[in-house]
Amino acid sequence: MTTHPSLLRLGYGTNGLTDLRLDDALALLADLGYDGVGLTLDHMHLDPLAPDLAARTARVGGRLGELGLMCAVETGARYVLDPRRKHGPSLLDPDPDARAARTGLLLTAVDVAADLGARAVHCFSGITPPGTDTDTAWKRLEEGLWPVLDAAASAGVPVAIEPEPGHLLATLDDFHHLRTALGNPAPLGLTLDIGHCQCLEPAPPADCVREAAPWLRHVQIEDMRRGVHEHLPFGDGEIDFPPVLDALAATGYQGLTVVELPRHSHAGPELARASIEFLRAVRQKGDPAA
Numbered sequence: 001m002t003t004h005p006s007l008l009r010l011g012y013g014t015n016g017l018t019d020l021r022l023d024d025a026l027a028l029l030a031d032l033g034y035d036g037v038g039l040t041l042d043h044m045h046l047d048p049l050a051p052d053l054a055a056r057t058a059r060v061g062g063r064l065g066e067l068g069l070m071c072a073v074e075t076g077a078r079y080v081l082d083p084r085r086k087h088g089p090s091l092l093d094p095d096p097d098a099r100a101a102r103t104g105l106l107l108t109a110v111d112v113a114a115d116l117g118a119r120a121v122h123c124f125s126g127i128t129p130p131g132t133d134t135d136t137a138w139k140r141l142e143e144g145l146w147p148v149l150d151a152a153a154s155a156g157v158p159v160a161i162e163p164e165p166g167h168l169l170a171t172l173d174d175f176h177h178l179r180t181a182l183g184n185p186a187p188l189g190l191t192l193d194i195g196h197c198q199c200l201e202p203a204p205p206a207d208c209v210r211e212a213a214p215w216l217r218h219v220q221i222e223d224m225r226r227g228v229h230e231h232l233p234f235g236d237g238e239i240d241f242p243p244v245l246d247a248l249a250a251t252g253y254q255g256l257t258v259v260e261l262p263r264h265s266h267a268g269p270e271l272a273r274a275s276i277e278f279l280r281a282v283r284q285k286g287d288p289a290a
Contacts, residue, residue: 008248008249008253009035009036009070010034010256010279011035011072011257012029012037012259013037013220013258013260013261014037014074015038015074015077015260015262016260016261016265017269017272018044018268019266022060025037025268026067027067029069029272030068030069032272032273032276033276035070036071036256037064037070037072037256038074039060039072039118040076040077041075041077041112042078043079046112047080048080048112053108058115071116071118071119072118072119072218072258073113073116073118074258075105075124076262087127089101089102090127091125091140091141091144091145092132092140092141092168093126093140094131099144103144106123106145107147109121110151110152110155110157111151113155114155118157119218119254119256120157120159120217120255121148121152121157121160122160123160123161123162124161124162124167124169124191125161126167126168137168138168138177138178138181141168141178142182145161145182145188146182149187149188153185158217159189160190161188161189161190162193162218163191163192163196164193165229170200171201175215179215189215189217190212190217191218192209192216192219192220194219194222194239194244195223195231195237195239195260196224197209198223198224198225198238198239199226200229205239205244206244209244209251210247210250213253218255218256219255219257219258220258220259221257221258222234224237224238224239225237231260231262233271233274234278234279241279241282259271259272261275
């Protein structure tokens with residue numbers, strides 16, 4: 001089978017451009033030649049808790065259309081719900097009202113994604129709270145996701161949950177545990193972070209892509225080292241990227257492959273440029289039409 005890595009749709013995450021206004025970030029990505037954006041709903045970029053969200057979303061949607069950018073909605077903002085707890089509260093929080101707040105954010109994200117014509121809504125499980133047994137944590141995750149999956153089914157937008165190092169749902173095996181426990185609901189898909197595969201999956205990242213293909217709804221990409229959960233610019237880690245991009249192309253994946261550098265916003269514009277140049281060079285080497 002001949003694959004064409006150049007057909008992959010490349011994006012960049014706004015959580016790596018937090019020093020820019022959203023409109024400026026979108027214009028930058030379009031100018032650099034990105035196909036889309038991973039839009040993290042946060043206080044500086046399309047705040048999901050501020051007034052007039054529908055009107056603000058419509059303006060962003062219009063801008064995306066003008067610039068020809070695809071979109072995926074991401075929900076990994078650090079302090080959007082609680083200014084004192086990173087990524088808190090989660091779907092695993094002992095307080096049912098706190099869990100409901102996270103479910104509410106995800107429901108809002110589904111609405112925003114539907115209005116933007118987004119390819120997916122990204123989410124994660126959260127870290128198991130101290131004193132919470134594993135069975136209880138999984139039960140909370142399932143209960144918190146059901147309303148989101150119902151809304152996603154109605155909206156026609158898949159929910160793509162991300163295995164995150166240190167979280168309850170940390171690996172591909174954990175994703176399969178969840179989808180099986182839920183009865184394989186159609187709206188539930190997977191966010192695959194290529195760096196996380198390098199960090200902790202037993203198989204190489206390209207093999208992870210092939211294994212995940214049937215459930216793949218969103219992809220994040222960056223460099224990383226084995227056993228160290230640190231998102232790195234391309235070339236600073238250990239990942240062999242040509243097999244990864246070739247595997248993605250071979251799956252027929254149609255969503256965005258989004259560069260994920262959330263701790264590098266201070267150098268966001270330069271890294272956005274360097275990242276797309278790196279990925280273009282990798283995929284052109286694998287494209288027989290180049």
